[in-house]
Amino acid sequence: MKTTDVLVIGSGIAGATAALRLAQNPKRSIILITRAPILQDSNTYWAQGGIIYRSPDDSARLLVEDILAAGAGASLPQAAQILAEQGPPLLEEVLIREAGIQFDHESNGELSFGQEAAHSRRRIIHVGDGTGAAISQGLTAALGRYPNIEILSNATAVDLITSPHHSRDPLDTYRPIACHGAYVFDRNGESVHRTLAAVTILATGGLGRIYRNTTNPAGARGDGLAMAARAGARIINAEYIQFHPTSLAGPGAEGFLISEAVRGEGAILLTPQGIPFMEKYSPEWKDLAPRAVVARAIHLEMQAPDYSYVLLDIASHMPAEAIQARFPNIYAKCMQVGIDMTREPIPVVPAAHYFCGGVAVDEWGQTGIGHLYAIGEVSCTGLHGANRLASTSLLEGMVWGHRAAEHIENLLTESYPLIPTRAEVPAWDESGLTRESDPAFIQGDMETIQNIMWHYVGLIRSGDRLARAIRELRHLQNEIETFYRRTKLSDGLIGLRNAVEVALIIAQAAYHNRQSRGCHFRADAVEVGDRLL
Numbered sequence: 001m002k003t004t005d006v007l008v009i010g011s012g013i014a015g016a017t018a019a020l021r022l023a024q025n026p027k028r029s030i031i032l033i034t035r036a037p038i039l040q041d042s043n044t045y046w047a048q049g050g051i052i053y054r055s056p057d058d059s060a061r062l063l064v065e066d067i068l069a070a071g072a073g074a075s076l077p078q079a080a081q082i083l084a085e086q087g088p089p090l091l092e093e094v095l096i097r098e099a100g101i102q103f104d105h106e107s108n109g110e111l112s113f114g115q116e117a118a119h120s121r122r123r124i125i126h127v128g129d130g131t132g133a134a135i136s137q138g139l140t141a142a143l144g145r146y147p148n149i150e151i152l153s154n155a156t157a158v159d160l161i162t163s164p165h166h167s168r169d170p171l172d173t174y175r176p177i178a179c180h181g182a183y184v185f186d187r188n189g190e191s192v193h194r195t196l197a198a199v200t201i202l203a204t205g206g207l208g209r210i211y212r213n214t215t216n217p218a219g220a221r222g223d224g225l226a227m228a229a230r231a232g233a234r235i236i237n238a239e240y241i242q243f244h245p246t247s248l249a250g251p252g253a254e255g256f257l258i259s260e261a262v263r264g265e266g267a268i269l270l271t272p273q274g275i276p277f278m279e280k281y282s283p284e285w286k287d288l289a290p291r292a293v294v295a296r297a298i299h300l301e302m303q304a305p306d307y308s309y310v311l312l313d314i315a316s317h318m319p320a321e322a323i324q325a326r327f328p329n330i331y332a333k334c335m336q337v338g339i340d341m342t343r344e345p346i347p348v349v350p351a352a353h354y355f356c357g358g359v360a361v362d363e364w365g366q367t368g369i370g371h372l373y374a375i376g377e378v379s380c381t382g383l384h385g386a387n388r389l390a391s392t393s394l395l396e397g398m399v400w401g402h403r404a405a406e407h408i409e410n411l412l413t414e415s416y417p418l419i420p421t422r423a424e425v426p427a428w429d430e431s432g433l434t435r436e437s438d439p440a441f442i443q444g445d446m447e448t449i450q451n452i453m454w455h456y457v458g459l460i461r462s463g464d465r466l467a468r469a470i471r472e473l474r475h476l477q478n479e480i481e482t483f484y485r486r487t488k489l490s491d492g493l494i495g496l497r498n499a500v501e502v503a504l505i506i507a508q509a510a511y512h513n514r515q516s517r518g519c520h521f522r523a524d525a526v527e528v529g530d531r532l533l
């Protein structure tokens with residue numbers, strides 16, 4: 001068992017920023033855990049396009065306007081204001097000065113600003129098309145410089161420790177729910193330990209892996225969202241799943257993201273017959289329309305003639321050397337599967353990409369559960385509303401990571417929350433867990449969830465599809481729960497149990513919201529404004 005001031009669950013940009021900021025106080029002890037074998041294994045690592053900064057012709061006001069427009073009326077203006085004002089100076093402090101990330105520069109020495117969909121200014125800074133990898137590496141190196149941060153990899157949080165749920169004192173029932181750390185599964189030792197903390201920060205990222213087609217890596221299965229929901233936290237905006245319009249359709253490279261920045265540099269979407277189609281769907285923005293519009297347009301173009309992909313042509317719009325210099329990773333990945341993007345169009349399909357909803361938090365990352373914060377993709381600050389503006393999420397993780405740390409530091413200085421003793425929190429109960437984890441069940445059930453979500457809770461939804469998804473997911477959840485109660489724990493089993501739980505949360509939210517808005521599209525939508533249904 002371990003005890004610490006702050007337990008941070010997740011080492012992406014949000015968790016790493018929070019840990020770094022907290023560690024500025026040398027007296028503060030921080031434990032940072034990740035289920036992955038290495039710290040970099042996260043959505044953050046795979047980010048390509050870049051992160052928002054402020055170009056000379058830009059302003060906080062213009063950025064707020066773009067965020068609110070993309071959010072389709074559901075973005076919280078205060079959250080957008082915080083990001084737009086605090087984001088750029090923090091980026092400079094945390095990523096450039098502290099983590100030493102070398103963003104790309106123009107030949108005149110100025111930062112190079114990229115354009116992305118639905119941005120009214122060029123304001124995205126990047127490190128080639130490997131921005132996330134550079135950020136992860138820089139932050140990981142910075143974390144290593146602080147002796148008061150203990151880093152545990154291969155450590156999967158199973159459940160939050162909360163009172164009254166895990167308390168032995170019956171009178172705790174009458175007190176508000178509070179979090180005291182987490183049960184953590186050591187993937188090497190295959191045992192569960194209690195990590196007790198005055199404050200816990202959930203920074204576990206997204207959940208794209210519950211869909212058949214996704215750009216997200218294997219760990220993005222909604223663990224934090226499921227843990228928070230089980231603990232009684234409020235989950236909001238869960239129906240808003242952003243689908244990225246363009247993931248590579250080449251065999252062996254499924255889900256690999258073809259960044260929006262490629263369209264930002266002039267690439268055009270074409271049917272397999274070579275016909276451009278975006279003007280039909282968005283005369284104003286065309287190929288740079290918001291993601292939801294482009295993803296649904298591709299879906300519809302593929303549907304009727306039953307195409308298995310559409311094409312993205314950058315070769316006709318950018319010189320070959322410039323393509324290789326700006327998109328070295330995408331170029332290399334395409335070449336690996338036999339596509340030379342400097343000479344021919346890239347076959348692409350839409351894929352689940354970003355979770356706009358999450359655990360409801362305030363402007364400091366506080367959830368409704370005492371001493372529990374949530375930051376980054378697992379949280380919902382209200383910033384993204386019904387649809388995320390491209391490249392805002394890395395910045396949001398960093399800003400709220402910083403703000404949560406600031407708030408926690410004040411809290412711990414003013415009134416340090418009581419950490420329960422070892423005797424007060426029951427050890428993980430393994431009695432009755434007699435069966436070995438059967439990989440056939442884990443893989444088979446996971447694929448079933450992914451197919452249900454893709455077909456019935458995907459780009460185009462309806463009451464019938466969603467009702468069917470809910471029925472099938474409920475049945476599956478019963479099966480998985482029975483299996484979970486009898487089976488020795490493994491990381492895969494933890495993920496499967498969480499995946500079915502978050503799939504149900506999303507399907508139910510989508511079922512109850514009969515208005516199409518942003519990235520939630522119902523074929524049987526009621527008129528926007530009809531609040532009675």
Ligand SMILES: Cc1cc2nc3c(=O)[nH]c(=O)nc-3n(C[C@H](O)[C@H](O)[C@H](O)COP(=O)(O)OP(=O)(O)OC[C@H]3O[C@@H](n4cnc5c(N)ncnc54)[C@H](O)[C@@H]3O)c2cc1C
Nearest residue numbers: 010011012013014035043044049050157205376377391394
């Ligand atoms: C391919 C791709 C490209 C993207 N491009 C961009 C971009 O250009 N710009 C942009 O702003 N955004 C981009 N995004 C989105 C952005 O990367 C993410 O929203 C952001 O990185 C999320 O950061 P995070 O810290 O919240 O979560 P993550 O970076 O996903 O980190 C989550 C962490 O939690 C850990 N974890 C999960 N479950 C558990 C558990 N049970 N126990 C312990 N640890 C756990 C994981 O191992 C990981 O360390 C992209 C996303 C993808 C997938």
